[in-house]
Amino acid sequence: MLISPLIDAALAGVLGLLVGSFLNVVIYRLPKMMERHWADECAQMQGTAAPEAEPFSLVRPRSHCRQCGHAIRWYENVPVASWLALRGKCSSCGSRIGLRYPVVELATGALFFLAVRQWGVSPAAAAWCGFSAAIVALAMIDWDTTLLPDDITLPLLWAGLIIAALGWTGVTLPQALWGAVAGYLSLWTVYQAFKLLTGKEGMGYGDFKLFAALGAWFGWQALVPIILMASVIGAVVGIAMKVSSSLREGGYVPFGPFLAGAGLTAMLFGPNAILAAIGL
Known part of the structure; x- marks a missing residue:
């Protein structure tokens, strides 16, 4: 009787890890998207054309290293495990990848686990x-x-x-x-x-x-x-x-x-x- 609820909670925890990985994108990109939107509104109010910029959203461009531009491969983006395997560094330039990334993933995974453990599926x-x-x-x-x-x-x-x-x-x-x-x-x-x-x-x-x-x-x-x-x-x-x-x-x-x-x-x-x- 105890095995099934634990498995359900564990699966929810894995889902939480994946969601946490996406939240890292949201945390970084959403404020940048807001800043771009404000800049566009200011330009329109002033009657000037906003400077052209590359598309920037939660899905574009593809995730990459902020230092060298290295495109992050799928196996470098596995929650927590990739950060550990890479020892917290970019595989291309060796620049540091912040500890906060796996922490956000682990926190979200833990919260999903606890939610399903408490309320079931x-x-x-x-x-x-x-x-x-x-x-x-x-x-x-x-x-x-x-x-x-x-x-x-x-x-x-x-x-x-x-x-x-x-x-x-x-x-x-x-x-x-x-x-x-x-x-x-x-x-x-x-x-x-x-x-x-x-x-x-x-x-x-x-x-x-x-x-x-x-x-x-x-x-x-x-x-x-x-x-x-x-x-x-x-x-x-x-x-x-x-x-x-x-x-x-x-x-x-x-x-x-x-x-x-x-x-x-x-x-x-x-x-x-x-x-x-x-x-x-």
């Missing part, structure tokens, strides 16, 4: 696997660029509402709807108050949309535990980075990765476990 497990993939991508993009792309946050929000309507996660549609509303408005209110008092912007609109999406997935009752955990983790990481003098220019730390981490914790252990973990 079911629509709920599929939904939480999709949630995990989106959250991993958002966390890494925000950490790199301080951007939370609408191309991911808004579909994640709508998916939470649709899945609640289908009854796959135990969150009712009214709970999801008010969770989305409360998630967005709560951070928007904090943002406006901070801006009024200091004249500075403490966070971006992407954070509002991500918190709204978490509200849609977990319901309005989970918002307080999630924001508390995100704030605690963010404070600890921020202090550690300040002590180690590793803060970025301007002394800021993006909040999206901590919201993402709290969301994954709520997925795996439940919102109430978050309150217990921080002593409430």
Whole structure:
């Protein structure tokens, strides 16, 4: 009886590794695609022609080494295994391939494994696997660029509402709807108050949309535990980075990765476990 669920979870983990490999592409390319789109819009507003550029999307051009342009062969793109076989270096020029690539793949694989282990082969497990993939991508993009792309946050929000309507996660549609509303408005209110008092912007609109999406997935009752955990983790990481003098220019730390981490914790252990973990 135990073998089949473990095999199902293991297969889901393998699928997660493959999805994680694709997420590495999304994490790097989607912000670049957004920058190109903004440049094109600016050129149109100024009445000038945007400079011609090679096609650039999630599938074009083919994956290659950023240093020497070496096209990555299929057997050099096997999740985790290829990075280990290549010893973290390009097979052509020997330039370093970041450790983050296999880490993203392993993290996604582990989340898929845990989702299927917890919910079995079911629509709920599929939904939480999709949630995990989106959250991993958002966390890494925000950490790199301080951007939370609408191309991911808004579909994640709508998916939470649709899945609640289908009854796959135990969150009712009214709970999801008010969770989305409360998630967005709560951070928007904090943002406006901070801006009024200091004249500075403490966070971006992407954070509002991500918190709204978490509200849609977990319901309005989970918002307080999630924001508390995100704030605690963010404070600890921020202090550690300040002590180690590793803060970025301007002394800021993006909040999206901590919201993402709290969301994954709520997925795996439940919102109430978050309150217990921080002593409430």
